[in-house]
Amino acid sequence: MNTILWEVNYLSPPKITRRCAGCGAKTEHICSGLFRVNAQKKRLDVWLVYRCARCKGTWNLTILSRVNPNGVGPETLRRYVENDAALARSYAMDEDFLARAGADTEPAEYSVCGAEFDPAAQTRLRIVSACPSKLRVARLIRQKLNLSKRDFDALLERGTIRMEGGADVARAKLGKEAIVYFAARAPGE
Structure with a gap:
C-alpha cells in the first residue's frame, strides 16, 4: 500500500x-x-x-x-x-x-502540499496540520483531488474511502492529523 x-x-x-x-x-x-x-x-x-x-x-x-x-x-x-x-x-x-x-x-486561507493520487489505488493518506484545524477532511480531499461532490459521495457509498478509527469521512474534522484509506480496509477492520 x-x-x-x-x-x-x-x-x-x-x-x-x-x-x-x-x-x-x-x-x-x-x-x-x-x-x-x-x-x-x-x-x-x-x-x-x-x-x-x-x-x-x-x-x-x-x-x-x-x-x-x-x-x-x-x-x-x-x-x-x-x-x-x-x-x-x-x-x-x-x-x-x-x-x-x-x-x-x-476560515484561514490555506494550501495543501503533497502528491495527488488515483483514489481507486490502494493508498494510505496522512493529512497533518501544524495547528489544530476545523477543516473538514472531505473538503480537503475533494479540493486536492479535484473530485466533484457527486464523485466523492460515490466513493463513500462504495466504501472506497475509510478513516482510521472508523470516523465518518464526510463529517470528520482534521484536528492536527487524519489518516484516510483508499480502496482498502483500515487496519483492524
Missing part, C-alpha cells in the same frame, strides 16, 4: 469580523502578532492585539486576565513581553480559543 503525506499550510491566521469603534461598523480585524502586557500591583493582564483592516484601530483579545504573574512562568512571560511571533501565531490560529473569546472568525 502506497503512503502519501499531505501538509496543510496556513497562509494567514483566521480573520476576525467584529464591530470597530473607529469605523462604527462591522469590519475585518487582522492579528498584528503583538501582545499587550499590563501588570498592576500583583496581577497580570495579557492581550493579543488585532487591527481593523479599514482604519487600523486596535482591539485587544484577552489571553490572561488578572492572574498572578508567578503562575505564568518566566519563559512564557518573556515570550509575551518580547512579542514572540510563534506564540502569537499559535493563539491567532487556535479556533477553539477564538470561539471561547467570542470572536466571529472567517
Whole structure:
C-alpha cells in the first residue's frame, strides 16, 4: 500500500469580523502578532492585539486576565513581553480559543502540499496540520483531488474511502492529523 503525506499550510491566521469603534461598523480585524502586557500591583493582564483592516484601530483579545504573574512562568512571560511571533501565531490560529473569546472568525486561507493520487489505488493518506484545524477532511480531499461532490459521495457509498478509527469521512474534522484509506480496509477492520 502506497503512503502519501499531505501538509496543510496556513497562509494567514483566521480573520476576525467584529464591530470597530473607529469605523462604527462591522469590519475585518487582522492579528498584528503583538501582545499587550499590563501588570498592576500583583496581577497580570495579557492581550493579543488585532487591527481593523479599514482604519487600523486596535482591539485587544484577552489571553490572561488578572492572574498572578508567578503562575505564568518566566519563559512564557518573556515570550509575551518580547512579542514572540510563534506564540502569537499559535493563539491567532487556535479556533477553539477564538470561539471561547467570542470572536466571529472567517476560515484561514490555506494550501495543501503533497502528491495527488488515483483514489481507486490502494493508498494510505496522512493529512497533518501544524495547528489544530476545523477543516473538514472531505473538503480537503475533494479540493486536492479535484473530485466533484457527486464523485466523492460515490466513493463513500462504495466504501472506497475509510478513516482510521472508523470516523465518518464526510463529517470528520482534521484536528492536527487524519489518516484516510483508499480502496482498502483500515487496519483492524
